[in-house]
Amino acid sequence: SSGINAEYGYVKMFTNFFGVKTADLPIVYLADTSKQSENLAKTKDITESGVAQLIEDFLAGTAETSAPKKEAEDELPEDWESRSLKYLTSDNFVSYVTTPERAVLVMVHKESCPHCVKMKPIWEDLAEKYKEHPTLKVAELKSSNVAQIKDLTVQKVPTILFYPTQTGSDLSTAVEYEGDRTLKGVEEFIFTQLSKNKDEL
Numbered sequence: 001s002s003g004i005n006a007e008y009g010y011v012k013m014f015t016n017f018f019g020v021k022t023a024d025l026p027i028v029y030l031a032d033t034s035k036q037s038e039n040l041a042k043t044k045d046i047t048e049s050g051v052a053q054l055i056e057d058f059l060a061g062t063a064e065t066s067a068p069k070k071e072a073e074d075e076l077p078e079d080w081e082s083r084s085l086k087y088l089t090s091d092n093f094v095s096y097v098t099t100p101e102r103a104v105l106v107m108v109h110k111e112s113c114p115h116c117v118k119m120k121p122i123w124e125d126l127a128e129k130y131k132e133h134p135t136l137k138v139a140e141l142k143s144s145n146v147a148q149i150k151d152l153t154v155q156k157v158p159t160i161l162f163y164p165t166q167t168g169s170d171l172s173t174a175v176e177y178e179g180d181r182t183l184k185g186v187e188e189f190i191f192t193q194l195s196k197n198k199d200e201l
Helices: 011-018 048-060 093-097 114-129 143-148 183-196
Strands: 002-004 027-031 040-043 085-088 103-109 136-142 159-163
Touching (some): 027 048, 040 048, 085 114, 093 103, 093 136, 103 114, 103 143, 103 183, 114 136, 114 183, 159 183
Parallel strands (some): 103 136
Antiparallel strands (some): 002 027, 027 040
């Protein structure tokens, strides 16, 4: 469940995701993450008995449920390739990350995810720092595109993937970054991966 309080940070991301207006607060949501749709129940009765009733009805299947607000359909901007941070969608993802002469570091993110928002400035700094690199390109992909990309599996956001040079058409060659979400941590990861591929920083 998620409690949304307008006094706390990231409230805009949560309210956008749940489709909540400030006037609706305070509110309690209960989500079944095993379902992709019609998986949210809510109550404005935030007393102990009110929340307990929501849980009881939800587990019994009698609670009124709805689907999360869908992200807007992603469109490929005309200047996507000229940007320091390359903008990828389901239309250009495979062709871009599998081009033999480049290595690509991609962050899969969602605009309503607090961790993703925190990571975005770091990602933009990385893209700017490596924009002149002969082989490495830094890119982003909104998670709403994942379902349309064959053989791309993402379990969480943000997910950071490194596609080495000579990937060919095989997306399984990607290496997932599991370290700290810091500039230093990601740069160490970049250095390790480029060294393995005999690319120079």
